[in-house]
Amino acid sequence: EIVLTQSPGTLSLSPGERATLSCRASHTISTNHLAWYQQRPGQPPRLLIYDASITATGISGRFSGSGSGTEFTLTISSLEPEDFAVYFCQQYDDLRTFGQGTRVEIK
Amino acid sequence: EVQLVQSGAEVKKPGESLQISCKGSGYYFRSYWIAWVRQLPGKGLEWMGIIYPDDSDTRYSPSFQGQVTISADRAFSSVYLYLENLRASDTATYYCARQSGSYWTHFDFWGQGTPVTVSS
Numbered sequence: 001e002i003v004l005t006q007s008p009g010t011l012s013l014s015p016g017e018r019a020t021l022s023c024r025a026s027h028t029i030s031t032n033h034l035a036w037y038q039q040r041p042g043q044p045p046r047l048l049i050y051d052a053s054i055t056a057t058g059i060s061g062r063f064s065g066s067g068s069g070t071e072f073t074l075t076i077s078s079l080e081p082e083d084f085a086v087y088f089c090q091q092y093d094d095l096r097t098f099g100q101g102t103r104v105e106i107k
Numbered sequence: 108e109v110q111l112v113q114s115g116a117e118v119k120k121p122g123e124s125l126q127i128s129c130k131g132s133g134y135y136f137r138s139y140w141i142a143w144v145r146q147l148p149g150k151g152l153e154w155m156g157i158i159y160p161d162d163s164d165t166r167y168s169p170s171f172q173g174q175v176t177i178s179a180d181r182a183f184s185s186v187y188l189y190l191e192n193l194r195a196s197d198t199a200t201y202y203c204a205r206q207s208g209s210y211w212t213h214f215d216f217w218g219q220g221t222p223v224t225v226s227s
Contacts, residue, residue: 001169035213037152044202044217045152056215088152092211095168096142096154 002027002091004099012107019076021102023089028069033093036065036074039101040085048087049074079104109133111141111203111218118224124191127221129203136184137161140206142214143177143188147199157206158186193225 003026013019023034032052037045047056049065052072062077076083084106089099114128129141142157156167160179167177176189190197201221204214 031211033211037214039152044220045204045214046217047213047215050207050213050215090152090154090213092206092213095166096157098144098152098154100151 002029002094002097004089004091004097006087006089006099006102008102009100010103010105012105013079014107015079015081017079019074019079019083019104021074021076021087021104023067023072023074023099025070025072025091027094029072029091029093031093032068033091034065034067034072035090035092036063037088037090038083038085039088040082045088076104109205109216111205111216113201113203113218113221116222116224118226119193121194121225121227123193123225124189125193125223126190127188127201127223128185129187129218130183130185131205132184134205137181139208140210141179141186142204142206143175143186144202144204145199146202146220152202155188155201159210160184160186190223195225197223198225199223 005024007022034052036049039045053065064075086101086103110132112130137160143155145153155171156177158165158177179186203218205216207215
């Protein structure tokens, strides 16, 4: 099973700042089979990025994904109030697993 | 418009069983994999398993194999999650999610979630 470890657990930032979230895999993820989701309180997850770097339809360009192999990154270029939420990475290379999440909170 | 609509909140007693449904609409239901994901209160997401409604090909997470049953009914465009011998530790919100296309791809649409409470 591929284990995904996200860091940091919590990121405290101000609106307008840049957020950088990390997702590390225990085994190489081939063909960049990795996605990022945002979850706001009381809502289901929402797809942001798939195949490591492709922004999903309707998602703001301030969200971007990068990385390959075992190291992946989600970047939010300039935080808007609605971006303060929890973010999960997920691999679909070997069955499916999620990271434990990174909470982005207002500083 | 693609939609996944799940059955409503449930309150059960320990030892009881439960079936949650997820009905798809707005797309050709039988051709897209549907997964179930558990979220314990205040915790992260856990992938439970996945089914292809066209032929009911089903794969389970090792963590949930033998603990849950996933099924599909093409006639009702629905996928089901069956849990038996419920325990307090099964208290969670359960989501269904559609995969975008092939087997090796992401979840593009999610159900609204079904909160389940198990308490004596």
